[in-house]
Amino acid sequence: MTPPVDRGTGRKDPNGPGRHSTRNGPAAHDATRWPRPGSVAPPERLAAVRILTGGFAVAYLAVRAPVILAVRDRAPGTFSPVGVLWWLDRPLPDAAVVALLVAALAAGVAFTAGAWFRVSGPLFALAVLLLGTYRSSWGQLLHFENLLVLHLLVLAVAASADAWSVDARRRRGPPKAGHDHGAPLRLLCVVVAVSYAVAGLAKLRYGGPAWASGDTLANHIAYTATRLELFGEAPAPLAGLAVRHAWALTPLAVASLLIELGAPLALLGGRWRDAWVASAWLMHLAIAATMAIVFPYPLFLVAFAPFYEVERVVPWLRARRRRRRRAFNRTPEPDPTIGVDP
Amino acid sequence: MSWRSWLQTHRWTLATVIVVAAMLLPVALDRDDFPLSTFPMYAEARPGTVVLPTAVGVDAAGGRQRLSLDVIAGVDDPLIAAAELRDAIAAGRADDVCAVIAERLAARGGETPTARSITAVEVATERHDTVARVRGEPSEVAREVHARCAVEGST
Numbered sequence: 001m002t003p004p005v006d007r008g009t010g011r012k013d014p015n016g017p018g019r020h021s022t023r024n025g026p027a028a029h030d031a032t033r034w035p036r037p038g039s040v041a042p043p044e045r046l047a048a049v050r051i052l053t054g055g056f057a058v059a060y061l062a063v064r065a066p067v068i069l070a071v072r073d074r075a076p077g078t079f080s081p082v083g084v085l086w087w088l089d090r091p092l093p094d095a096a097v098v099a100l101l102v103a104a105l106a107a108g109v110a111f112t113a114g115a116w117f118r119v120s121g122p123l124f125a126l127a128v129l130l131l132g133t134y135r136s137s138w139g140q141l142l143h144f145e146n147l148l149v150l151h152l153l154v155l156a157v158a159a160s161a162d163a164w165s166v167d168a169r170r171r172r173g174p175p176k177a178g179h180d181h182g183a184p185l186r187l188l189c190v191v192v193a194v195s196y197a198v199a200g201l202a203k204l205r206y207g208g209p210a211w212a213s214g215d216t217l218a219n220h221i222a223y224t225a226t227r228l229e230l231f232g233e234a235p236a237p238l239a240g241l242a243v244r245h246a247w248a249l250t251p252l253a254v255a256s257l258l259i260e261l262g263a264p265l266a267l268l269g270g271r272w273r274d275a276w277v278a279s280a281w282l283m284h285l286a287i288a289a290t291m292a293i294v295f296p297y298p299l300f301l302v303a304f305a306p307f308y309e310v311e312r313v314v315p316w317l318r319a320r321r322r323r324r325r326r327a328f329n330r331t332p333e334p335d336p337t338i339g340v341d342p
Numbered sequence: 343m344s345w346r347s348w349l350q351t352h353r354w355t356l357a358t359v360i361v362v363a364a365m366l367l368p369v370a371l372d373r374d375d376f377p378l379s380t381f382p383m384y385a386e387a388r389p390g391t392v393v394l395p396t397a398v399g400v401d402a403a404g405g406r407q408r409l410s411l412d413v414i415a416g417v418d419d420p421l422i423a424a425a426e427l428r429d430a431i432a433a434g435r436a437d438d439v440c441a442v443i444a445e446r447l448a449a450r451g452g453e454t455p456t457a458r459s460i461t462a463v464e465v466a467t468e469r470h471d472t473v474a475r476v477r478g479e480p481s482e483v484a485r486e487v488h489a490r491c492a493v494e495g496s497t
Contacts (some may be wrong), residue, residue, distance in 0.1 A: 070417055078429045083376040129377065131378065136376040140425035146377040154361070183354030190358055199381035201369065206385040219388040222472035224420075229475070231397040231420050232408035243476040291384075339453045 004031050033269040034309055037188045041182035043163035043175055044311035047114065049185060052158040052310065053151050054112030056302040057128060060148070072097055074138050082141065083133040092134065100134075111156075114165020125149070125156035148297045150191050151306075158184030188268075188306035193263040196280065198291055200260025212257055216251030226290040236292035239330060252286065259283050266307060277304045341342055391483060393469045395427035397443050399460035400491070407460060413446050427465065436465045436489035444493045465489040 051257060059066070072094040081088040092100075104127035110120035129152075132145040161167045162175035203211045223236035224242050242249060259279045266267065266276035284299045297303045349356070364378055374380045399407040399415045415423035432440040444463045466487045475481030 009357070009385070053421050064496050067418060073416055075424070075435070077433060077435075078426065083378075133376050138422070138425070139429055140375055140422060141376055141379070142419075142421070143379060143381060143383050146379050146381075148366075149377040150361075158450075178350075180354055187354065187361060190362060191365070194362055195381060198365065198369055198379070198382065199385075200381045202380050202385040206382055210387065216387050217384075218473065219390055222390070222476045223388055223392055225476050226392070226422050226470050226472040226481070227394055227424060230394050230408065230466045231414060231423055232410040233420065235476070238476075240476050243473055313365075 020053060027189050031214050035182075035186050035267060035273075035307055036269050037186070039047055039182060039269070041185050041309075042311060043159065043179070043181045044314075045186055045309060046155075046158060046160050046170075046181040047162065047164035047189065047333050048310040048313070050114065050155050051112055051164065052302050052305045053155060054108055054124070056297065056300065057124070057152060058105060058108035058112060059146060060296060061101065061108065062132070065101060066102055068135065069097060071135055071138065078138060081133075081137045083136070084129065086168070088137075091120075091194070097134070100127060100130055103132060111152075114161035114167050117161035117165065117167050121156035121160065124228050125152040128152055144295055145297075147192065147195055148166055150195075151188055151303070154184055154187050154191065162183070185306045189267055191304060192306070193267055196263035197261045200257055200263070203260070205255060212250070212254050214248075216254045217249045217253045217256075218246040221249075221290050224293065228292060233292075236288070236290050238286075238289040239291065242290045255279075256283055273307050277301075277307060280304070368464055390473050391469060391471050393467050395419065395424055395431055395465070395467050397427065397463055397465045399447065400462040400463050400464055400490075401459045406464075409443065409447070409463070413450065414443055416446065431465065431488050432466065440465045440489035440491040444491045448494045460493055462492050485492070 005115035020260075022305070034168065042282035071091075074091070076091050078092045104124060107120045109132055110116055113123040128145070129149050132149050133147075136142045145151065158177035159175065162179055162181065168175070184339075207216055221236075221239050225243075228235045259276070263276060266273045280298060281304070283299065284295055288294050337342060368375055368378050368380045372380065374382055397409055399409050401407065411418055411420060411423050415426050417423055417426075426441065430436055440463050443465070447460060447463065464487050466485055468482055468486075469484040470481040471483060472481065473477075
């Protein structure tokens with residue numbers, strides 16, 4: 001019997017039917033290395049990204065609920081609708097904002113659990129899109145949620161609940177034939193790469209090559225620190241250090257540009273991917289430490305999940321638990337008579 | 343192969359092309375939006391001396407005390423707070439904003455002795471040498487007060 005194709009690496013899986021291989025092939029020269037075109041992904045990988053992204057989005061909405069609802073107190077005269085809400089000529093009624101948030105949370109739980117996904121998927125993505133758009137419709141565009149919204153929109157229209165979902169349990173059989181679980185994940189990776197590359201282009205376009213000199217970065221760090229202080233808040237912990245040693249900001253500015261413009265390299269997978277994800281994460285850490293500006297989606301690494309074979313975490317955790325149980329069962333019972341006086 | 347069949351086979355390739363084109367559209371139009379954006383965060387050159395809107399508490403001796411984001415704008419994001427204040431000042435609503443801030447301050451009852459000593463609120467724009475400020479040096483170059491209002495119930 002011909003072994004089935006390993007849906008993780010595209011290589012034949014000698015483990016037999018129904019067993020997804022967890023072996024790593026010689027990735028360095030593997031043309032089908034994830035997430036390269038041609039590599040395939042099992043439904044569990046798309047499901048894992050659904051769970052991670054949906055879970056993050058629900059937690060984010062829950063934690064940020066007071067801030068999201070605070071738009072109800074904004075002066076109506078400052079309402080300036082953007083995006084899909086361009087057609088609004090006045091702010092939404094307060095009750096509508098509350099209803100939208102509640103609907104988003106409810107749909108988000110269903111999205112994450114993969115329940116009634118054909119409805120909850122698009123509903124959740126749309127609700128988060130509307131909430132993010134509404135928050136940006138008060139004269140100041142916010143850029144913290146763009147990537148999350150784009151990812152949710154892709155996941156919503158993909159077969160994201162074919163595995164590890166309430167819908168899959170109800171189905172009690174294999175998913176519908178013809179579903180591509182790799183292409184939507186690759187699209188998520190492309191969205192990340194394009195977002196960062198566009199950000200890098202913006203620095204060159206609006207700041208010019210001088211952006212790489214480090215002075216612009218120093219002024220931005222000083223500006224955000226001053227703004228925080230004028231609003232009674234403590235500046236970022238490393239803002240002072242960074243500005244006092246501004247000479248170090250030139251290589252950091254160059255590094256930022258290279259990281260952003262080089263984002264498409266992550267699509268090559270392997271070491272390119274790992275190096276880029278690590279660099280991007282460190283860049284966000286540095287932004288948080290010097291400017292107190294936090295982009296939670298990449299900082300918590302959820303934005304980069306599509307680049308990885310994240311479904312392997314579950315069998316790895318199970319194997320670890322099994323090894324621990326075996327080790328515990330092998331450990332002999334302590335002799336209760338030792339140390340007891342005769 | 344019919345066009346329907348072709349579409350079905352290549353739907354994700356097509357989707358990728360459409361999504362990438364949509365993401366590059368703001369760049370082509372030079373127009374920031376949500377969620378499709380030019381991601382211009384901190385892209386523009388910024389001078390070392392800037393003008394920032396703020397609101398401060400003033401005690402009976404005329405001393406200034408910084409107010410929190412929550413008191414000034416009821417938010418935790420300085421970007422939003424600054425934008426709100428800037429818009430209010432530009433629209434001639436500084437007095438209204440001042441009154442709202444004073445109400446918030448009074449409602450919180452003065453959470454600290456320092457806060458309780460505030461007798462008035464000023465909405466102002468301040469010009470600062472930001473690099474000097476971060477270095478711990480005097481930074482305020484100029485200040486313009488747009489509104490001043492009393493805090494009810496202050497000591």
